[in-house]
Amino acid sequence: MSERALSLQELVKDFNGKRAVDAISFEVQRGEILGLLGPNGAGKTTTMRMVMNIIAPDAGRVEILGQRFSEKMKDRIGYLPEERGLYRKLKVMDTLLFLGELKGMKAAVVRERGRRLLKQFQLEGYEEKKVEELSKGMAQKLQFIATILHDPELLILDEPFAGLDPLNIELVKDIILERRRAGTTIIYSTHLMEYAEKTVDSLVMIDKGRKVIDGSLAAVKAEYGQRFVRVQYEGDARFVKELPYVRSCRDSGRELEVELDDLSRRELLLRDLLGKVGVIGFQLSEPSLQNIFIRKVQEGAGA
Amino acid sequence: MKKIIAVIKKEYKAIVKKKSFIIMTVLTPVLMGGMMFVPVMLMKMGRSEKKIAVADFAGGYIEALSARSGKRPAAEKGPMDLEGSMRRTRESEVAGLIRFLPAKTQGRAASAVVTEYEQKILKKEIDGLLLIPADVKAQRQVSYYATSISDFATNSFISSTLRTVISQQLLLEKRIDPAVVDEATRDIEVDTFKVKKEGTTRSSSGMDYIMSLFMMVILFGVLIGYGQMIMRGVLEEKNSRISEILISSARPTQIFYGKILGIGLAGLTQVALWIVLGAVLVSRFSGMVDNAILSFLTAEIGVYFVIFFILGFFIYAIPYAIVGAAVNTDQEAQQFSTAIVWMMLIPYFIGFSATQNPNSTLALVASLIPFFTPILMFMRITGATPPLWQISTSIALCLLTVWGLAWVGAKIFRVGMLMYGKKPSLGEILRWLRYK
Numbered sequence: 070m071s072e073r074a075l076s077l078q079e080l081v082k083d084f085n086g087k088r089a090v091d092a093i094s095f096e097v098q099r100g101e102i103l104g105l106l107g108p109n110g111a112g113k114t115t116t117m118r119m120v121m122n123i124i125a126p127d128a129g130r131v132e133i134l135g136q137r138f139s140e141k142m143k144d145r146i147g148y149l150p151e152e153r154g155l156y157r158k159l160k161v162m163d164t165l166l167f168l169g170e171l172k173g174m175k176a177a178v179v180r181e182r183g184r185r186l187l188k189q190f191q192l193e194g195y196e197e198k199k200v201e202e203l204s205k206g207m208a209q210k211l212q213f214i215a216t217i218l219h220d221p222e223l224l225i226l227d228e229p230f231a232g233l234d235p236l237n238i239e240l241v242k243d244i245i246l247e248r249r250r251a252g253t254t255i256i257y258s259t260h261l262m263e264y265a266e267k268t269v270d271s272l273v274m275i276d277k278g279r280k281v282i283d284g285s286l287a288a289v290k291a292e293y294g295q296r297f298v299r300v301q302y303e304g305d306a307r308f309v310k311e312l313p314y315v316r317s318c319r320d321s322g323r324e325l326e327v328e329l330d331d332l333s334r335r336e337l338l339l340r341d342l343l344g345k346v347g348v349i350g351f352q353l354s355e356p357s358l359q360n361i362f363i364r365k366v367q368e369g370a371g372a
Numbered sequence: 373m374k375k376i377i378a379v380i381k382k383e384y385k386a387i388v389k390k391k392s393f394i395i396m397t398v399l400t401p402v403l404m405g406g407m408m409f410v411p412v413m414l415m416k417m418g419r420s421e422k423k424i425a426v427a428d429f430a431g432g433y434i435e436a437l438s439a440r441s442g443k444r445p446a447a448e449k450g451p452m453d454l455e456g457s458m459r460r461t462r463e464s465e466v467a468g469l470i471r472f473l474p475a476k477t478q479g480r481a482a483s484a485v486v487t488e489y490e491q492k493i494l495k496k497e498i499d500g501l502l503l504i505p506a507d508v509k510a511q512r513q514v515s516y517y518a519t520s521i522s523d524f525a526t527n528s529f530i531s532s533t534l535r536t537v538i539s540q541q542l543l544l545e546k547r548i549d550p551a552v553v554d555e556a557t558r559d560i561e562v563d564t565f566k567v568k569k570e571g572t573t574r575s576s577s578g579m580d581y582i583m584s585l586f587m588m589v590i591l592f593g594v595l596i597g598y599g600q601m602i603m604r605g606v607l608e609e610k611n612s613r614i615s616e617i618l619i620s621s622a623r624p625t626q627i628f629y630g631k632i633l634g635i636g637l638a639g640l641t642q643v644a645l646w647i648v649l650g651a652v653l654v655s656r657f658s659g660m661v662d663n664a665i666l667s668f669l670t671a672e673i674g675v676y677f678v679i680f681f682i683l684g685f686f687i688y689a690i691p692y693a694i695v696g697a698a699v700n701t702d703q704e705a706q707q708f709s710t711a712i713v714w715m716m717l718i719p720y721f722i723g724f725s726a727t728q729n730p731n732s733t734l735a736l737v738a739s740l741i742p743f744f745t746p747i748l749m750f751m752r753i754t755g756a757t758p759p760l761w762q763i764s765t766s767i768a769l770c771l772l773t774v775w776g777l778a779w780v781g782a783k784i785f786r787v788g789m790l791m792y793g794k795k796p797s798l799g800e801i802l803r804w805l806r807y808k
Contacts, residue, residue, distance in 0.1 A: 121620045123790055140623060148620040154612030158386065170378035171621040215617070 073135065074099045074223055074254035075120065080129035082115055089115045091278040092129070097256055097271075102249055104269035105258040106358070108366055112278040113258040114151045117227050120256075121148050134222065144173045147221035151228050151258075153212050157201040161192070164200060165215060172219040179218065186214045190240065206237055213241060217248065224248060226257035230264060242268060262358040272358070274365060281365045290355045293364075296332050299354040300325040304346035312341060317364055326360055375622040379630025380637065387601065387638035397642050401649040404590070422526065424500040424518075425492070427475040427485045430508045436537040437472045437502075437530070470526065475501065486517065493519060502530060509538055584754040587677065588723055588747055592716060595684045595746070598639045599692035600709060602632065606696030606789070607705055615789040624786035629778070632693060636685050643681050647674050676753050683770040684746025688712060690777040697788030698801055719744035723751045731756060740766050742773035780805060 075097040082090040090112040097103045105113050119126045122138040133142055155164055162183060169179035187193055190210045200208060209232055217224065229245070230238045242264055245255055259265055265272065272289060274282040282289055296316070300306075301324050309325060310318040314334040319326040329335060335353070342348050387393055426434040475485055482503060489501040500518030508514060514534060516527070536557045543553040609615045618627050695708040722738045729735065736758070739748035745766045752758050783805045 118616075118790075121616075123616060123619055143621055146620070148617065150613055150616040150620075152613035152616070154609075154614045154617075156386070156608070156614065157612070159382075163382075163385070167378060167382040168617065168621065170381075171375055171618065173374060 072099055073097065073132070074101075075134075075256065076132045077116070077120065078130050078132075080116065080119055080131065081127045082112075082119060082124065083127055084115075088278050090119070090126075093273075093275060093278070093280050094129075095273045095280065095283050097254060099254050100249065100252055101270040102245065102255045102257070102268055104265040104272040105256060105275070106260065106262070106265060106272055106362060107258075107275040108260065108362075110277075111275045113275060114227055116275070117148075117151075117225055117256070117258060120225060121146070144219065145222045147216040147219065147224045149213060149216040149224075149226040149229055151231070153209060153232070155200045155208060155212060155215075158199060160197055160199055161187070161203070161211060162196040164211065165218060168215045169218050174219050182218060182220075183214070186218065189244075190214055205232065206234060209233055210237065210240075213244070217244070222253060224253055224255045224257075226255065228259055229257050230259055230261050238264065262362055266358045274362060276366050281368075282361065289358075289361065293356045293361050296329045297354050297356045297360075298325075298327045298329065298335055298338060299350070299352050300327065300342065300348060301350035302342070302346045302348055306342075306346050308345065309338075309342070312338070314338070317360075319360055319363075326354070326357065328356070328360075328364070375626045376630040376633070379622070379627055380634035383605070383631050383634025384638050384641075387635060388641060393638070393642065397645050398649070400590070401646055401653055404586070404650065422470045422499045423473060424470055424502055424526075425473050425475040425489055425498050426502045426504065427477050427482065427489075428504050429477050429482065429506045430504050432541075433504050433508070433534060433537055434472055434474050437533055440533050440536075470529070472502075473498070486515075489517065493517060500526075504534070508534070509541065512538070584751055585724075587673070587754055588720065588751050591677070591681060591684065591747055591750060592720060594639065594643065594681065595688050596713060596716065598635060598685060599688045599712065602635050602689050603692040603696035603705055603709060605631065605635070606693050606785070607699070607702070610697065610700070610789055619786075619789060624789065625782045628693065628782045628785045632686070632689055632778075636682070636689065639685055640678070640682065643678060647677075673754060676750055679767070680746040680750040683767065683774065686774040687743060687746060687770060687777065688716065690774070690781040694781050694784050694788070697785045698791075715743055716747065719747040719751075723748055731758065736762065740769060742766075742770045745770050 073096050076094075077096070078094050080090055080093045081088070093112070093116055095103075105116065107113050115124070118124045120131055120133070122131075131138060134145065136142070156167075159167070162180070165183040166176055166179050169183070170176065184193075184196070187196065190213070192207060192210060192214075195203065195207070200211065203211065213229065216226070224245075226245075229241055233241060238261075245257070245268060249255060266286070269286055271285040272282070273280060284292075303323070306320060306325055309315060309320070309327060314330050314337060315327055316330050317328040327338065329338065332353070339348070339351055342351075426437065428434045475489065477485065482505065486501065486503065489498065492498045493501065500516060503515040503517070505511065505514070514530070516530065521527075536559075539557050540553050543556065544550065548556075609618065691712050692709065695705055695712070699705045699708060719738065722734065722744065725732070725734065731752075735748065735752055738744050739752055739758075740762070749758075749763060749766045753763070784801060788801075
C-alpha cells in the first residue's frame with residue numbers, strides 16, 4: 070500500500086478565462102494532518118473540490134489512497150464543504166441516517182455511532198429535534214458529525230473552524246487530533262493560523278491559485294525562523310520598521326516580531342532599541358505562521 | 373442501488389410525514405364530493421328571474437307563454453338528483469324563471485310600443501320585449517328586443533312555445549279533437565345514453581363533461597403540485613449546499629433518480645389513498661350519489677388515472693427538477709415553472725373541446741404528443757374510449773420521452789447542482805449535456 074494518502078499533480082482550473090488554480094502539486098502522507106492555508110479567493114476550496122471530483126480539473130491529476138478517484142472511494146472519504154447546509158425540516162437522527170446510508174452504512178450502525186458522536190459533541194437528547202430548531206453552532210457540529218460518521222480513512226475539511234465559537238473550535242480541534250491518533254489522514258483549509266500552528270504536521274500555502282510554500286511545519290518554520298526576533302517592550306517602537314536592516318516588523322503594541330535581513334544584525338537592533346523603548350524581553354524566535362502567511366501574501370501582491 | 377434506496381426513503385418520508393400531505397389526502401375526496409354539486413348549484417343560482425314584456429298583437433299567445441312557464445316539472449328523484457337538475461337547467465328550467473308581462477297594444481302601432489320599451493329595457497326596468505304581430509300564424513315571425521340576445525335557452529323556449537300554440541290553433545281550427553291536439557303537441561324530452569364496453573348506461577352528457585373536466589383538474593393540480601415540490605427540493609439542496617455533500621457521497625444519477633422516484637412514490641401513495649377513500653365514500657353514500665357519477669367512476673378509469681398520473685409525473689417532474697438544478701433563486705425558478713405550467717395548460721384547453729368531441733383529429737393528434745398525453749389521453753378515455761392502439765401508442769411515446777428526459781435531466785442535474793452564483797444561459801445548459 071502506498072504511503073501517500075493523496076497526491077495532486079499540476080492541477081489547473083480556469084473559471085471564465087481566469088485561472089483559479091495554477092499548477093498546484095502536493096502530497097499528503099498517510100496519517101498526517103495537512104493544513105491548506107491561504108487568503109480568501111486563493112483557490113483552497115476549488116482545489117478541495119477537484120480532489121473530491123466535484124469539479125473536474127482542466128489539467129493535472131489527483132490520486133487518492135493510491136488510485137484515481139472512483140465512486141467506491143466516496144465511502145472512504147469524509148468531506149466537509151465550505152458552505153454548510155443540512156435539510157432544515159429533517160430531524161437530527163434522520164439526517165445522520167440519510168447521510169450515513171448514503172455512505173453505504175447500515176442503519177443500526179449509524180444509530181449506534183451517531184448516538185456516541187452526538188454525546189461527544191454535547192448534542193445528546195437532540196436526536197428527534199428538527200435541524201431548523203438547532204442553533205447555528207449546533208448545526209455546524211451536526212454537520213461535522215455527519216462528515217466523520219462513517220469513520221473515513223481520509224478527511225477533507227474545508228474551513229472546519231469557520232463560524233464556531235472558541236469552545237467549539239477547541240472541540241473540533243480535539244476531534245481532529247483524536248482522528249489522527251486513530252490513523253485518519255486529514256486535510257483541512259483554514260485562515261486561522263494559530264490553530265493550524267498547533268495541529269498540522271505539514272502545510273501548503275497558496276495565494277492567487279499558486280502554491281507559495283509547501284513542507285512540514287518544522288521545515289517551513291526553520292526556513293523562515295533564522296532571522297526572527299521577538300521583543301517585549303514598553304513605549305513607542307514605530308521607528309523600528311524604518312531601520313535599514315529590518316525587512317518586516319509586526320507590532321502588537323507590547324510585542325514586536327521583527328524580521329532582520331540577517332540574523333547577525335540582532336545586536337544592532339538591541340542597541341537601537343535601548344534608550345528609545347523599555348525592553349522587557351528579547352529573544353530569537355520562530356516566526357508565527359501568521360507572519361509567514363502575511364509576508365508571503367504581500368510578496369505575492371508586490372510581485 | 374443501496375444509495376438510490378436511501379435517497380428514495382428520505383424523500384418519501386419527508387413528504388408523507390408532512391401535515392399538508394395528510395390534510396390534502398383527506399380533504400381532496402371531500403372537496404371532490406362537494407365539487408360535484410357546486411357547478412349545478414352555481415348554475416341554479418346564476419339565473420335570476422327574467423321579466424319579458426309581450427306585445428301580443430295577435431292575441432292569446434301571452435296566456436300560452438305564461439301557462440307553460442308556470443308549470444315546472446316535478447322533481448324526479450329528490451334533491452340529490454343531479455342528472456335531473458342538469459336536464460332542467462336547459463329549457464324547462466329557464467322557462468320557470470321567466471315572467472311574461474302584457475304590454476298595452478290596443479290602438480297603438482307596433483313601432484310606438486317598441487320605442488316605449490326600448491327605453492324601459494335600457495333603464496333595466498324590464499329584460500326584454502317580445503313582439504308578436506297579428507299575422508304571426510301566417511308569417512311565423514316574432515321580434516325579440518333585449519340587451520342580451522345570446523340566451524339560447526330563452527330563445528328556443530319562446531319559439532317552441534309559440535310553435536306549439538300555433539300548431540294547436542291550426543289543428544283546432546280543422547276541428548280535430550282537442551284531446552288529440554294535446555297529445556300531438558306534447559313536449560318531448562331526450563334521454564341520453566352512453567354506450568360503453570361495460571354496458572350502456574343512462575347518463576346525461578352534461579354530467580360526463582363535468583366529471584371529465586373534474587378528473588382533469590385533479591390530475592393537473594397533482595402534477596403541478598408534485599412537480600413544484602421537486603423543484604423546490606432541488607433548489608433547497610442547492611441553496612443550502614447540501615448538494616456538495618450528496619455528490620461527494622453518491623453518483624449524481626443516484627440522487628437524481630432517487631429523488632424523483634421517492635417523490636413519485638409519495639404522489640402515488642396519495643393517489644392510491646384517494647382512490648380507496650373515494651371508493652369507500654361512494655359505496656357508503658351510493659344511495660345519494662347520482663347514477664351518472666357511479667357509471668363514470670369505473671375501475672378502468674381508476675387504472676388509467678394511475679397510469680397517466682405516473683407518466684405525467686415523470687414527464688413534468690423531470691423538467692421541474694431540471695429547472696431547480698439550473699437556477700439559483702426562487703424568482704428564477706418561478707419564471708421557468710410558469711413556462712412548464714403553460715405547457716400543461718395547452719392540453720387542458722384542447723381538453724375542453726376534447727371532452728365534447730373526444731375523437732376529433734385535433735384531439736387525436738394532440739393526445740399523442742407526449743407532453744400533452746397524460747392529460748389529454750386521459751380526458752379522451754373518460755369521454756369515449758379511444759381505440760386501444762391509440763392508447764398504447766401514446767403510452768409508448770411517453771415512455772420514450774421519459775427515458776430521454778431522464779438522460780438529459782441527470783446530466784443537467786449533475787452540473788447544475790454545483791453551479792452557484794450566476795444564472796446559466798441556455799447555451800451553457802446545452803453545453804452541460806456534453807460533460808461526462
